Amino acid sequence: MTGALIVAARRTPIGTAGRSLAGVTAAELGGAVVRAVADDLGEVPAEVVLGNCMGPGGNVARVASLTAGLPVEVPALTVDRQCASGLAAIELGARLVSGGSGPVVAGGVESASTAPWRFWPPEAGGPPVRYERAPFAPASDDVDMGVAADLLAQERGVTRERQDAYAAESHARAVLAAARGEFDAEIVAVGGVAADERPRAGLTAERLARFRAAFREGGTVTIGNSCGVNDGAAAVGIVPAGSREGAAGRPGLRVLGAASAGVAPGRPGIGLVPAVKLALAEAGLAVGDLDVIEFNEAFAGQVLACYDALGIDPGRACAGGGALALGHPWGASGAVLVVRLFTQLVRQGRGRYGLAAIAAGGGQGTALVVEACR
Template structure:
């Protein structure tokens, strides 16, 4: 397995519901917080990153990663790259970092950041004397027919795959129960870096039952099955990892996550939620393992129906997914969410010796998916 880059550190901020605990913190400052949080581990082992790669969707423009790197106090000689693969940006950034370290030596910091609360308003230029028109997101596809709203497309995805409302509510209730249990047991503590006085995730709700979820009305289309309760929350947050090349890792002699494989795939943009399926299939095959070998599976829970459709397509038991709660409970800070998945793998596999193999997977607007398979190593 020599030659595979290794993740040797991982942190995330608390995830704040949009407009709440992290509402005044910019994307660059959230990114700087996790980068700064990794600095003691780097210093302990004599590492200095030669690059920073961060994913982001809705920031102010420019190179958010560069601003975050400078704000974190790294040398001006450390360059930075901002990656945009929409919701998969954070995982894509880690894949970019790992790929670069197959041919280079040293350390790269990679992850993602999103501050929906401070995202600037965007306007289309005025046309023929009309007022500018505000838009909340850029197009994911060239025509409206190929670019439905996420809620509608994932409601239709659930219907097409025969995912009932009951299964969705059951899955959502389980995500919240698992997150609440993880909080109570301190399972998140070692992966969190405080943002000011914010120490905990906003969203997880203890005691959110299937019965309570069943009272909610469809949120996106008449007669649909997707509700506010079985959908993720719109959130702020950041996550980052430290990645080193195989030779550097061998010299360090510390535990980590070996990046065995990463894959990206494209699907019909009208059903973007299924995009992680072909990416997962490719990554698992490239890693040379089977689904039964996976000890920890972290799939971004954008919508319960979407996760269940993907699990059914892959032949995965949904009970195996997000064993300590996922985005339905924690929230979905778009550009950071893929990196949050890898932080969760690091916590479970490395910090708590929870098995050998892990999978992170996420779908993205425009009909794309990214997946990564990792292996705990000493």
Template sequence: MSRFDDMPVLIAARRTPIGTAGRSLAALTAADLAAPVIRALADELQPAARANLRDVVLGNCMGPGGDVARVAALQAGLPVGVPGLTVDRQCGSGLAAVVLAISMLRAEPGVVLAGGVESASTAPWRSWPPVDGGPPTRFQRAPFAPAGWADPDMGPAADLLAREHGVHRRAQDEYAARSHARAVATQQAGGFDAEIVPLGAVSTDDRPRSGLSAERLARLRPAFLPDGTVTAGNSCGVNDGAAVVTAVDAATHRRLGVPGLRVLATATAGVAPDRPGLGIVPATRLALDRAGLTLDDIDVIEFNEAFAGQVLACCAALGLDPARVCPEGGALALGHPWGASGAVLAVRLFAQLAGRPGGYGLAAIAVGGGQGVAMVVQRCG
């Protein structure tokens, strides 16, 4: 018997299409996005498992407050006795929600729906109070670090990270073009269809672009620093979307007798707040160490592609071939709906490992303020 046999298992994973802010999903609130995915997963549960649904945990960064997870659970038609919890670890919120669900299930058996949601299109505008009788000042973003600490925006931080790790502009553009090419190929082959819960007439991701070459991307100007290498073309978008997994304890999984992904290990780590994109590195190392594995053992690697330069810097630090990352396209092509993105990684692992009995997967995401979240899974059942 393996020491991992009693670890919780992900038995289903679904997501919405990912929309570009202001486009296909612009009219939908965070709860509007999450509720159909929650409903789809709940409807797939066997009656006994559905009766043992304990909680809904969702990550969210920029929503309206009011416990989006609870609102979405009720909107999905779940019984009023099923509570909801909303967590915020910024871009890592969706994967943090899954990690929290795993911890909950190790303490108490049952079923937990966990993931994340973000509607950048409907996020409320907030303002600082007037000072000395002047007008209110629009609140741009929360601080990622306290006063006295360097707290750069994510774009300039990615530029500095790429420079320090010797990641040149050409490599970033080539990586971004490859992400789009992979996503377009997967989309055209129907590779995303089974995981997507259509929202009305919207059933495909907005962002993947065909024919996007490194040469075309080379024409774009630096987006953040005058002499920088990070551009709009080798950065992720601003996006709307939701992603949720069904997690069960090991005994429930054995009773259900369905395939799934056993969660071997999770890890959350911190790095310097002025280099937040590096959070993937220590989180990955710690999760792999806890799982007793190395990168060479992993069949599918899903890193959140916030910026090509950031992902390439993390690969350099880990000694990882970037071609192994996001084999069917990542956030550069699909988009980065902040609070959902970590859960999107879990959905993508589920889709790709379904046909690999015993295969291993790794998901990892960096977080503003200098954090990283990672999870290692193995196909089982």
């Protein structure tokens, strides 16, 4: 994997579903970051690979590529690994480049606001039945994500107090990072929106403690320590490390390892743990070697359980806030993590090694390990 170098990384602002980006389609969100990354690359990519979960179908990556104004000759592929789709797309793009492909633009996009309604066909002459999501697993194991996160927190001993404190810290970090301008270089304005919508100043653990359990009687997961439902897109530009860009010393992130793994579908939130172990093994690194860590914060209890399982101090991760504060645009979230790594390791020079990881519905996880080249 050392043959792939990420030399560009951009994302849209992240909006709350039905609000700031409600009128922007998945193809338009994706097109905005594909165009920006292609411009940063300074050349036409050989391929576009985008992750997506709930879009209209029809190969969203292809529609976004054409919306971006790329030549019709550039092929595009849409990847669905549910919440891990954006990071899986980057993993695939890195492997394509390492295998001899030309430059690849890879990432993810999600517009929960414009996602089409979906229906099961009628049975025995009855009406069609609308459903909110496709199955993640066979019916016997298809646990709702919120319930699964609550059960995981209980089983792993993650208390409500820890969850609320972590969620409050995520918002505080995101608000501070925005105030310092740390997101400015990575954000591509779209639909007249240039800033993330969700982070809240002054959100304390004490305020979050007032929320009731959202998914299970007596549970610890609430709407306050869970991510939102969001719109957004993110993408990176990947070039061969031996290309003229790499040879000229262009700064970037060398991909050292990447992996996806599966776990029991009833506890999908822990899925990133085996993926992290595999990716670190491929990279030849340990948790202690990492300078920057970005985990997707779908639920505070879920991500804290993952930190505990891997022996990671939560204070070392998501320095600019995570999905609890910024939002979780499903198919894009894994790519957002890599954009955040790029900003911290390349734009800000905060260290050498970085890790991005995300869990996905159905019991899967994806992880990526990178090294800053400056």
